[in-house]
Each structure stands twice: as structure tokens, then as C-alpha cells.
Amino acid sequence: MTTTDTGIQAGEQRMLIDGELQLTDGGTLFDVEHPGSGQVVGQATDATVADMARAVGAAWRASENANWARDIEFRFHCLMQLHDALDRNKERLRRVLVTEVGCPISVTGAQIEEPIAEVKHWAEHGRNFEYLVDTGIHQTHLGPARRKLSYEPVGVVGAITPWNVPFYLNVAETVPALMAGNTVVLKPAQLTPWSGTELGRIVAEETDIPAGVFNVVSSNANEVGAALSADPRVDMITFTGSTATGRAILAAGAATVKKTLLELGGKSAHIVLDDAHFGSALPLAAMMACVMSGQSCILPSRILLPRSRYDEGVAVLKAAMENFPVGDPWTPGIMQGPQISAAQRQKVLGLIASGIESGARLVTGGGVPENLPNGYYTQPTLLADVDPDCQVAQEEIFGPVLTVTPYDNDDEAVAIANNSIYGLSGEVSGTDVDRAFAIAQRMRTGNVTINGKSHFGIASPFGGTKQSGLGYRNGTHGYAEYLAIKTIGLPE
Template sequence: MEIGQSNAVEQQAVERRLVPTQRHLIDGRFTDSLDGTTFCTLDPTTNRPLAEVADGKSADVDAAVNAARRAFDEGIWPRLSVAERAKTLRRIANLLRIHADELIELEVRDIGMPIAQMHGLAARAAENFDYYAGVITELHGRSFQVGDQFLNYTVHKPVGVAGLIMPWNAPLMLSTWRIAPALAAGNTIVLKPAEWSPLTATRLAELLGQAGLPDGVFNLVHGSGEGAGAPLSRHPGVNLICFTGETATGSTIIAAGAPTLKRSSVELGGKSPVVVFADADPGLAVDAAVAQIFTMNGQRCTAGSRLLVERPLYDRVVGAIAERARNIRVGDPFDKRTELGPLIHPEHYERVLGYIASAREEGATILAGGDRPEHLPDGNYLKATVIGDVTETMRVFSEEIFGPVLVATPFDGEDEAIRLANATQYGLAAYVWTNDIRRAHRVAHAIDTGMCWINSQNVRDLRTPFGGVKASGIGREGGDYAFEFYCDVEIVHVALGMHPIPRLGLAGPDQEE
């Protein structure tokens, strides 16, 4: 029996369950678009319609921002004690755990994520709220004593209205990772989810209301980047813009916010190198490389998508990865055995296939995959793909593919490894495999990247900063680093003694000293 058929009864039950129209949430009420328009989102396993979605435009964004503005300027949320906000965040976390199965089903249907991988992402969504409920209660300022004359101290204050424009590859987890610190700090929110993945955002909005979040504190506007994302980016009532997605779009968003001096945090593209030296443990390196590129359907910003292997180990490592890739189970994302589901959308599917075609045309070798699985004629399915003989002049070496496609290049020595690792506009993540601890640190420091793992795949500690350099973004989120973005820091100067103050204007205008 082919994978994807073994769970047919369960999948048929899922298909019979209709997905209701996805509506905006504005000032505590679910509503259609003001002009009444909708768009259709697709099931990535079939490309058949999955749900109708309210198509937000400038007027809907304006209503949502005005609601968030009132909730911030006049409402109770920014004025609650930190402990009270933390209680609400913990209620949200509890509701996410109670409704985890429902959220998992919605996200699997929406983006095609294998259900075995979705459980961990759903758990992270709840952890995000619990974590920031704890961090905000421990957030503290600094004090600066100047002898017995002054005591200076800092306080953290919410900034205002946060516009969050989120991606489609892991919408529930990535949205909650931004929503949680924004709310913990006392801000209000307008969320614009990706138009290709709207389902969990609507359900999350319902759960936030059930948790007791006051009306207007969290608002949701569906729609396209041009229709809803652009007006949110330039809206004068928005103080913060957080965006995750493609680099060119991030640049446009920053430019749109510049006239009103919006604070921006943008996490953009990546082409992360996996650097394997000849003294590395090849078994562990193969395991990590396979997991890092083929989980999440290859659609992850920190994917180790460029495999750089020192020449003595190149054939062994690349051959083993290609063999493993040929055995990756591609199929129905609701089947618990599935390891690789469909890509998100036919437009993106064609883009990824275009990169594979360019690799063939430029002389690279397709070692595994490269086309559709024979038993899956519908939907956006692609075999796990490994491309060898890739040189740094090829498009697939330096451009982000954002799919289950690994490109492999040999290197000779540490200097060339560093040069190749840096031969891209991106700098989000990197992975270094070596048993020489001194070299591991040297190479990690020399790679232009925001994050580097040594002898590990991507294992995240929520306390640590997350973000990239170069074309991979601006800013850091995660841990208390997030509050550098979601809070303003005010310094308060307190005079303790009678310090000297210059006395001007004591002489009359016609008097000489």
C-alpha cells in the first residue's frame, strides 16, 4: 500500500468537514470585508478550494488599526499590571493546549505540514505564551547611582500598535512567537496572516477572546500583501512592524514605514550553509543535514540548504544523504508515517521546479528526486531532492529555493569553506560540523550569520536571540531580546541632593555685572 492511502478513512472524514469562511476580527467582532469581497485558499494536497476568506483592503486595515489605537490609548490592557497580563497569557497557553488537535488539523489542511511534525510546532505555540508570561514578570531595568546626588533608572513601556505580517510556512508557531511578547509588553496588535495560510489565525483570534483579552487589543485582517499588508505597513497609527518573509518584500515594508518612523523587525530569506569538515562524525552530519532540509517540507527559513563538504568526505556524505532522500516518505500529510508533504501553493511549486530546471541547465547533477512522486499525480508534491556538482556561480548555490532541495559543493580547507559559506547575500543561520573545537569556534565566528550551530541541527533555546545579518533581516527576537523591539526604554533621573544649578537672568537687562 502506498503511503497516503493507509489513512484513507481518517482523511475522508477530514475532507467532509467544511471550513467556514474566514473573517476579520476588528474590535472584538468577526466581520466581513467592508467591500464584501473574498478570495479562495487552496488545499495543497489537491489544489482544490479549501476556504473562502475575507479579502481585506485599506478600509478594513484602517478600522483594525483604529480599534487597536483606541485599545492602546484609552483601554485597560497597557495599564494592567505585568502580573495581570501574565495571567492572561497563561490562560491563552492553556487554551492552545486544550484545542491543540483542532489547531493541528487546521494547519495540516492549510499548509500540508506532516502531522507528525505539526505536534511539536503546536506545542511551541503554547510555550511561547507561557514563556513570555514568565519573562515579562522578571523584566527589569537598570539603575545608575551618581554619588549621593542622583539616582537614574530605566523603565520599560509598551510602544503602541504593532502590525504583524506573518508567513505561511509555520503560521501558528511563528505568529504566536510575535504575538506573545507584543501582548506581554502591553502593546495592541493588528495581525495580517499570509493569504495562503489563514486558517489557524482565525481560530487563534477566537481563543484569544475566550482567554479574556479585551476587545481591540488583538485584531486580525486577512488579505493579500498588496491589499492589506501594504496599508498596514504605511498606516500612521501603527508604531511597530514585524515581518517574516521574502527579502524584497521586507525592504518594501521598511520603506513604507519610514515616513512615519516605524520601528521594524524583519526576518527575511536564508541560504544557510552546512559546513562538514573531514574530521566530523559523518553519521551525525548526515542525520542532521537530512532533517534540516526535509522537515517542514523544506519550507523553513533556517533550512540547511547548502551542503559544503570537505573533499575527502564529500562522496561519502553526499552519497549517503542522496540515498536517504530517495527513501523519504512523501505523501498525505495526515498519515503519521509521512515525512514530506506538499509544497504550499502551485505558484510556489512551479518556482521550486524552476530552480531544479536551472540546476540541470547549468550542469549540476540531480542525485535524488527532482520531480513529482509517481503515486501522487495531484497537489504540489515534490520528491526530496539532492543536487550535486553545484558551483558557486549557479543560481541554486546562492538563491533561496525554499523547498525540499539540498545543493552540495566540495571544498578544500578552512579558508575556502568560509569563503563559500559567505558567498551569498543571506546570513540567517549556519551549521558547522568538526571535532576540532578550536576550528569550530574560528569558523563559526568567521561566517557572516546571525546564528550558528556547532555539531547540531537547529535546536532552539527560547531565551536566545533569533535573527540574521545582510539580506536575512534586521533586529533580534526571542528571549528578553524581544523587548528591545516591543518596548520603549525610558530613563528617569531623580535628584537626591542639592546639586548646583546654573542661575541665569538674575541681573536686570540694563544692569552691568
């Protein structure tokens, strides 16, 4: 580990396979950039398909041993060790996060403290989970039978995580799987490998988790993640990322009919009703668009305004976006940092240009901040008069961009909101909560927020409809995703 005078901190180069922190054969590394400067700040090991096969083999052997799967108290002990170790390492983890993601240090709490707390939550949840349920006596053609449901580990879980909130999702996709008795191979995103390799280092050095139970394979090669998805020894894949990659993972696992848990893209709509309090609802909408540089799958990026108050709403959004603090993520008080990479910024700018070409009106932003020539920054951008069928209204942008479209009545607003291949999240704002709730029920999406009261939390299931995913994270539903149900019939 090295730390520069600017606070930038390099992360763990080595991956974790079968209990050993190691480089790939030959020691090949790939570069990691700091998005705030565009400069290379360190390296991570560039694993091969053979390395991935070794990691899967280690996880498979640990799963076949079954000691981990049988001993709930030992799993609880190990995950509480992990919780405490992560808490001890949280400042190092925070600086690694800012370095490789560009997340402003002022808003890292949700990406550091919250996932650390979730480790303890899942340890306690798993310890108290009812793994054997007696459903009583059932009448059958052969006489009465008692039936019991046995919740058992799936086996080997492959976790493939994205770059936008890497430490949080590395925890969210692996810790409940581990507590449920599975073994895990984690493939962190290519742009943010350290949030995964640091987790592997902490597991290896500061917990009693046995060799092979938890593995981390970092690589800059797409085929390494594909090998994890296709390996017949992997019983389940959990993935968060783009819908396009999700389709590829489904195809790779089809040959072995692999269980797949997917949290994919979103293009969520925020229906602002004519009785809404614009002064509170719209500045919050602007903040949500900018605080993670727009790099959030649940971002309600399509703002639908009633035509009767359209100009008023656009003016409130414009003022909020023009006054949002954008800059160096190491500076306290900054709320929006850079895009993750030059390629991602170019994608965002290209979609903004596409929107303008299709007839949208550029209200503010649309380019690169003049005071931030280095790094991958994008101005908070507001596009008004957006055709709901155009590319910028249909494609996930993953940047600090809001589109605004007018509507004339509630039915039209719902129709526009549902006009998408995605169905991950949504929002409704209005003074009449019963009316807002009725509209929320008509939105074809897995989650809806009303008047800023977030649907998202560790105790509530989170998942998408349509092409936004399969299955659930969080809550009892999310924990059960990592378990197989066996129905056992026995004499009464």
C-alpha cells in the same frame, strides 16, 4: 467549521476587529486550498484597506486608553487564559494547520504544542521582567544625578506573518508584544489565513483580552498588508518572510520612521569538516531539507564537503534523500508533505532546472513523485558539483533541495559559506569541536549549529545579519524589541 471524511477541516472565516468577529462589508471571501490535493477546502474573509484602517484605529484607541499597558497582572491573567484556551483547541488547530499548510500530521508538535507552551513562557517572562532599572548615580556638569531606565510599550504593533509555520509565527510575533503592553493588528499570510483567524476567534470567545487590544485582518490583497506597514498610527512592524517583501515594508514605514523587526530570507551553509562523522551529520542534513518540504528560512541548504571525502558524502546524502518518507500529510509516519502551492512548486522546479543548466549534476530527485499526481509534491532533490556563484546556490529555494559544493581547506569553506547576501543561520560538523567553533565564529551569520546542537530556542536571541533581517526574536533580547527605553534623570 466543517470537517470532511478525510480529516480536512475548514477554519474560521471571520476576522477580529475591535472585539467583534466579522466579515468584510459585502461578505467577500477568498478560497483556501489544501496543498495535499490542490482542492479548495474553505474560505476566509477578504478584507479591504478600509477594514485594515478600522483595525488599526481600534488598536490605536486601545493603546491610547493605556489600561492594558499599565496592568501587568491583568495581561498575565489574559495570556494564561489564552494558553489554556489554545490547549483546549489544539486538535482543531492541528487539523487546520495540516489542511492549509500541508504540514505532515506526524511533525505538527513543533508547530502546535511548542507555540502553545510559549504563550505561558511569555506571560511568565513578562510578569517577571524588570521594567524599571536604577542605574545609580552619575556625575554631570550640573552635579550628581540618579538615572532610571523605564521600559515601556512601543504602542501599536503590526504583525505580518508568513505561510510556512503560520500558527507558530502568529504566536511568536504577537504574544510577547501583547505581554509587553502593546496592542496588536495581525495580518496572516494569504495562503494560510485560518491559523490567524482561529487565533482571533479564541481570543474573542475564550479570553478577557479587551476589544481592540488584539485584531486579526485576513485578506487576499497585497495592498492590505501594505496599508498596515504605512499607517502612521502603527508604531512598529514585525514581519517574517522574504527579503524582497522586507525591503518593501522598510520603504513603507520610512515616512514615519517606524520601528521594524524583520526576520527575512536565508541561504545557509553547512560546512562538513574532514573529521566529521558523515553517518550522523549528513542524514540529519537530508532530513532537515525535507521535513518541512524545505520551506524553512533557517535550512542549511548549501552542503559544503571536503574534496577528500566528497564522493563519500554525496553517496550518504543520496541514500538519505531517496529513502525519506514523502506523501499525504494526513498519513502517520509521513515526514515530507507538499509545497504550499502550485506556484511555489513551480519555483522550486525552475530553480532545480536552473542549477542543472549551470552545470550542476542531478544526483537524485528533480521532479514530481510519480505516485503523487495530485497536490503540490516535489521529490527530495540533491544537486552535486554546484558552482557557489550560480543561481541555485545564491537564491533561497524554499523546497526539499540540497546543493553540494566541494572545498579544499577551511578558509575556502568559510569563504564559500559567506558568499551570500543572506546571513540567517549556518551549521558546522566536525569531531574537533574547538576547530568547528572557530569556524562558526568566522561565519557571517546570526546563528550557527555545531554537530546538530541547535541554536534555536525560546530562551536564546534569534536574528539575522546582512539581508536576513533586523533585530531579534526570543530570549530577553527578543522581548525587549517590543519595548521602548526611556532614560529618566532625577535628583540623587
